[in-house]
Amino acid sequence: MPANRFNGFTDLGVGIGLRVPHYQHILSRKPTVDWFEIISENFLVDGGRPREVLDQILEQYKVVMHGVSLYFGSPEKPDREHLKKLKQLVRLTKTPWLGDHLCWGSVDGTYTHDLLPLPYTKATAKVAAEKIRFVQEYLEIPVIVENLSSYAEFNASTMTEWEFLSEVVEAADCGILLDVNNIYVSSLNHGFDPYHYVDSVPRHRVAQMHIAGHSKFERFVIDTHDAKPIDEVWKLYAHAIARVGRTATLLEWDAKVPSFEEVKTEAEKSRKWLDAVSATHTSSHTSGDAHRGLVGL
Amino acid sequence: MNAFEEVKSKAQLKKLQRAFAEIIRRPLRDNDSMIADRRSSNIISPNQVLSAHERLELYARQYWWRIKDSLYEDFPGVRKVLGEALYHQVAEAYLIARPSTSFTLRNLGKSFPEFLKKSKLIPIPVRNLAFEVALLEWDKIDVFDAAQGTPPSDSTPANARLTLSPALRIRALRYPAHRIIRGSVGESDSGTDHEQTSNTVSAKRKVKPKSGRISVKPKPTFLATHRYRGLIYFKELTRNEFALLSAIQTSRSLTVALKAWRPTGVAKAQIDSIVGDMFKEWGALGWISVNPGKRSPGLT
Numbered sequence: 159m160p161a162n163r164f165n166g167f168t169d170l171g172v173g174i175g176l177r178v179p180h181y182q183h184i185l186s187r188k189p190t191v192d193w194f195e196i197i198s199e200n201f202l203v204d205g206g207r208p209r210e211v212l213d214q215i216l217e218q219y220k221v222v223m224h225g226v227s228l229y230f231g232s233p234e235k236p237d238r239e240h241l242k243k244l245k246q247l248v249r250l251t252k253t254p255w256l257g258d259h260l261c262w263g264s265v266d267g268t269y270t271h272d273l274l275p276l277p278y279t280k281a282t283a284k285v286a287a288e289k290i291r292f293v294q295e296y297l298e299i300p301v302i303v304e305n306l307s308s309y310a311e312f313n314a315s316t317m318t319e320w321e322f323l324s325e326v327v328e329a330a331d332c333g334i335l336l337d338v339n340n341i342y343v344s345s346l347n348h349g350f351d352p353y354h355y356v357d358s359v360p361r362h363r364v365a366q367m368h369i370a371g372h373s374k375f376e377r378f379v380i381d382t383h384d385a386k387p388i389d390e391v392w393k394l395y396a397h398a399i400a401r402v403g404r405t406a407t408l409l410e411w412d413a414k415v416p417s418f419e420e421v422k423t424e425a426e427k428s429r430k431w432l433d434a435v436s437a438t439h440t441s442s443h444t445s446g447d448a449h450r451g452l453v454g455l
Numbered sequence: 456m457n458a459f460e461e462v463k464s465k466a467q468l469k470k471l472q473r474a475f476a477e478i479i480r481r482p483l484r485d486n487d488s489m490i491a492d493r494r495s496s497n498i499i500s501p502n503q504v505l506s507a508h509e510r511l512e513l514y515a516r517q518y519w520w521r522i523k524d525s526l527y528e529d530f531p532g533v534r535k536v537l538g539e540a541l542y543h544q545v546a547e548a549y550l551i552a553r554p555s556t557s558f559t560l561r562n563l564g565k566s567f568p569e570f571l572k573k574s575k576l577i578p579i580p581v582r583n584l585a586f587e588v589a590l591l592e593w594d595k596i597d598v599f600d601a602a603q604g605t606p607p608s609d610s611t612p613a614n615a616r617l618t619l620s621p622a623l624r625i626r627a628l629r630y631p632a633h634r635i636i637r638g639s640v641g642e643s644d645s646g647t648d649h650e651q652t653s654n655t656v657s658a659k660r661k662v663k664p665k666s667g668r669i670s671v672k673p674k675p676t677f678l679a680t681h682r683y684r685g686l687i688y689f690k691e692l693t694r695n696e697f698a699l700l701s702a703i704q705t706s707r708s709l710t711v712a713l714k715a716w717r718p719t720g721v722a723k724a725q726i727d728s729i730v731g732d733m734f735k736e737w738g739a740l741g742w743i744s745v746n747p748g749k750r751s752p753g754l755t
Contacts, residue, residue, distance in 0.1 A: 206622070
């Protein structure tokens with residue numbers, strides 16, 4: 159879905175995560191970038207360098223907010239101060255949507271600062287959906303939820319992750335930030351078919367995609383965002399784009415961050431699939447299965 | 456059926472999350488292994504290669520590495536005062552006693568200075584210095600992203616209340632603690648930016664070899680920590696400067712502040728000229744700010 163109500167009817171193209179090591183390059187060279195994704199929490203401050211940088215970025219670029227601490231799966235109400243600051247930032251950045259993770263991370267008023275997995279049950283989905291609705295109404299913009307990479311599964315789960323994600327977004331009436339790398343990482347850790355996952359999510363709700371690199375260890379795979387996406391992730395991305403349609407895409411690179419140009423070059427690889435699908439997708443939806451292996455890396 | 460096998464209500468979800476958090480928040484052993492908990496296999500299912508314990512251990516490591524790393528970066532001066540080994544002991548004790556209550560990692564060290572002040576893990580002679588160094592390091596974090604405030608101008612109403620800029624902290628210290636904090640002048644991007652990312656994993660910090668402790672002799676010190684053109688600086692103050700800045704910070708008007716100010720070693724005839732010089736410098740540094748919405752009974 160190129161533009162839908164979950165991404166504010168936008169068609170942003172290829173984005174790059176705004177990261178501290180690149181500030182100087184971006185501000186001095188003003189490179190061409192479709193849009194930047196910011197981690198909201200890094201800018202929920204009253205002033206100083208973070209806000210000065212953001213103000214300069216906003217003069218030149220479109221910015222989308224992506225959060226890491228709304229914890230939709232934690233039953234507690236969101237922190238008032240947090241929400242208030244988020245809303246101020248939403249107004250400042252004019253972000254067309256706000257993304258955060260379908261996870262939990264706080265309990266009894268204390269925070270783990272991690273994106274922890276949820277037990278996939280109807281009751282959990284209800285908790286998450288209510289919180290997403292609350293946040294969405296408060297912020298007055300579309301909220302989209304991102305699937306996690308995870309390393310553990312709960313005995314209490316009664317459905318698959320993709321069934322759970324679908325249950326939540328339908329109940330919350332929100333969009334999906336489909337992280338293709340996270341699907342791939344979790345598929346290896348939990349032994350499911352990542353293509354089946356992609357084929358099972360409600361495609362009309364996908365508002366944005368993430369791609370990233372990860373690290374493979376002997377017995378598990380960890381989401382590290384410290385390298386280029388591997389070919390298998392690009393293949394899965396191509397499949398997802400073929401199924402969903404042209405979708406705003408962002409490359410996440412958070413550790414061992416290389417030069418801005420290197421990140422940009424890697425992110426731009428997604429454009430060929432975006433452009434290819436936008437040419438064909440307008441006439442009819444093509445089956446995603448037909449696009450497996452449609453990768454020219 | 457065990458207590459965590461079913462999540463059919465909000466209460467059951469919360470109970471499960473509470474147990475999960477308790478398990479991963481127990482300090483890791485020296486080899487980074489997680490302490491065994493019989494609830495692990497009740498909560499988490501194993502896969503073909505990892506047990507429930509091992510799967511949770513990935514989260515336990517992540518939790519501890521992330522928060523320890525954050526505190527480590529924020530308090531380099533405290534590390535120098537305590538030495539690496541004692542620092543790690545105290546930091547872990549702090550993170551157990553005061554788990555984060557803020558949505559942002561930026562605030563993780565907010566209570567660290569007070570914790571150090573009372574920590575019995577630290578020998579008394581070192582404790583006071585560690586406390587003051589931590590205070591200044593927290594001030595740096597606070598000042599880095601504080602609002603600048605509105606400097607007074609020709610259009611400022613005559614009855615506007617003046618106060619100190621939020622990007623300025625003043626301290627009366629027992630030690631010249633700022634001398635411990637290397638690189639305090641002209642911080643680079645990486646020094647104070649608290650960047651959170653959306654990935655779920657960070658690498659473990661490599662432990663530095665044991666280093667000696669650094670100390671300074673006690674000496675009454677008045678200090679300003681302030682932001683100027685995006686960078687954080689320490690500036691030593693005279694006793695008179697500190698007293699007037701304190702009075703401005705706490706008084707309901709500048710007139711009251713000036714009346715409360717008792718400068719030492721200054722002849723009465725010189726006061727106006729000294730105050731004028733101080734305000735000229737503080738104005739240039741952006742230290743004086745108009746308190747929005749507040750009006751004082753008399754601005755002179």
